[in-house]
Amino acid sequence: MAGLLLSCLVLAGCNSTDLSTPDVTNARAAGFVDIKPGSEEEFILNVGRRIYFEQGSAVVTDEAKMTIVRQADWLKKNKGWLIKVQGHADDPGSESANKALSTKRAEAVLNALADQGIPRKRMWVKGYGIERPVTDCDEITCKSQNRRVVVNLREEFDASAPGR
Amino acid sequence: MSISRRDFLTGSAALGGALLARSPSFANAAADAYFSGYMEDNGFRYRRTNFKKIDPVWQRQVVKYFSTESPGTVVVDSTNHFLYVVYENNTALRYGVGVGKEGFQWFGRARIDRKAIWPQWVPPPEMLERRPDLPRRVEGGAADNPLGPRALYLYRDGSDLGYRLHGTLEPWSIGRDVSSGCVRMFPEDVIDLYQRCPKGTRVLVLKHLGEKKAG
Numbered sequence: 001m002a003g004l005l006l007s008c009l010v011l012a013g014c015n016s017t018d019l020s021t022p023d024v025t026n027a028r029a030a031g032f033v034d035i036k037p038g039s040e041e042e043f044i045l046n047v048g049r050r051i052y053f054e055q056g057s058a059v060v061t062d063e064a065k066m067t068i069v070r071q072a073d074w075l076k077k078n079k080g081w082l083i084k085v086q087g088h089a090d091d092p093g094s095e096s097a098n099k100a101l102s103t104k105r106a107e108a109v110l111n112a113l114a115d116q117g118i119p120r121k122r123m124w125v126k127g128y129g130i131e132r133p134v135t136d137c138d139e140i141t142c143k144s145q146n147r148r149v150v151v152n153l154r155e156e157f158d159a160s161a162p163g164r
Numbered sequence: 165m166s167i168s169r170r171d172f173l174t175g176s177a178a179l180g181g182a183l184l185a186r187s188p189s190f191a192n193a194a195a196d197a198y199f200s201g202y203m204e205d206n207g208f209r210y211r212r213t214n215f216k217k218i219d220p221v222w223q224r225q226v227v228k229y230f231s232t233e234s235p236g237t238v239v240v241d242s243t244n245h246f247l248y249v250v251y252e253n254n255t256a257l258r259y260g261v262g263v264g265k266e267g268f269q270w271f272g273r274a275r276i277d278r279k280a281i282w283p284q285w286v287p288p289p290e291m292l293e294r295r296p297d298l299p300r301r302v303e304g305g306a307a308d309n310p311l312g313p314r315a316l317y318l319y320r321d322g323s324d325l326g327y328r329l330h331g332t333l334e335p336w337s338i339g340r341d342v343s344s345g346c347v348r349m350f351p352e353d354v355i356d357l358y359q360r361c362p363k364g365t366r367v368l369v370l371k372h373l374g375e376k377k378a379g
Contacts, residue, residue: 025230025373026246029255032226045226045257052362063279067359134252135234141275144364145236 038078040153047074051109053147056091058104060112068109071151072116082154083118084161085110087127090146095129103127109149124161198335203351206281208305210313210351213335222260222339224353229256231373238276238329238357238365240347242269243372245339247329247347249360259357262337262348269371270327276365277319279358280304285311288326308333312351314358318367327369330354 021027087106089098106125200214248256282304312331332348
């Protein structure tokens with residue numbers, strides 16, 4: 001159930017059935033048939049939403065910064081989007097330590113986006129800790145995927161946005 | 165490994181020869197049509213791909229993808245020349261790739277344990293044996309470095325498999341069997357892939373989708 005919920009959150013739109021393309025591998029994914037400039041689909045395809053972190057760290061690496069620069073360039077051209085910066089963790093330590101780390105990761109990305117010229121009033125953070133793993137196993141293959149921040153495009157502020 | 169000095173010298177026929185860029189020729193113009201200016205990247209530059217010349221099937225796209233591989237896994241379908249980054253919700257990001265010629269292919273499970281920006285290229289001994297004309301080393305960022313702007317190195321149990329995902333100087337080779345075993349991508353795509361695969365990413369190289377999973 002958690003997996004289902006997660007998968008719905010990953011791509012724009014939670015419509016599980018799109019009749020425009022057949023349900024076979026290699027058919028275009030729902031929403032990605034005719035991609036409009038400035039759309040969330042374009043962001044996912046040409047920029048990418050995820051930024052990865054080293055174990056136990058909320059430091060934006062040089063590699064992570066390359067993604068953030070690409071994201072900021074796109075967000076500057078598409079000013080209509082609000083940005084929910086979602087932090088995640090799958091690191092040594094307690095659940096609460098992971099929650100704190102995920103929040104720090106999200107804050108680090110928000111600050112880096114702000115450094116690139118994205119107005120802070122467009123952005124807010126939420127740390128999810130270990131709640132929403134991409135994939136679940138004890139090996140680095142899984143943990144490296146989960147130690148991430150997702151730059152989530154939004155049309156409206158949600159309850160996690162402060163002061164709203 | 166990817167290079168194709170042989171391609172440079174003789175063939176991907178006329179086009180490969182054009183990369184020598186020594187003589188203004190018809191072949192040269194044909195190759196040039198695959199490029200559209202230059203792009204700066206981390207202190208060097210690459211020739212941008214002219215995607216108007218590329219069959220849309222080889223261009224990056226988000227597709228439906230039904231498999232049991234966990235999200236984040238990179239899957240290579242060698243026969244059909246696709247590389248997938250598996251996403252949630254039965255979807256994947258798909259790229260067109262060029263893969264090894266018959267006899268220079270590799271299949272199996274691996275992990276990306278090393279990544280490099282503008283990697284240097286060192287032909288392995290077995291390749292030098294076949295092709296003694298090759299340089300012993302090409303610096304990262306050099307215009308004739310066949311790896312292009314990025315390389316992702318595949319490891320298994322801590323050992324470098326000598327097999328990697330990298331760029332290409334020959335955009336017309338995407339969608340074909342060309343190199344000596346590596347997976348080559350448009351420079352724009354390998355730069356994109358680099359950002360999407362943290363170290364530790366799981367990789368599965370298949371002959372084709374649907375075959376029995378490699379060990």
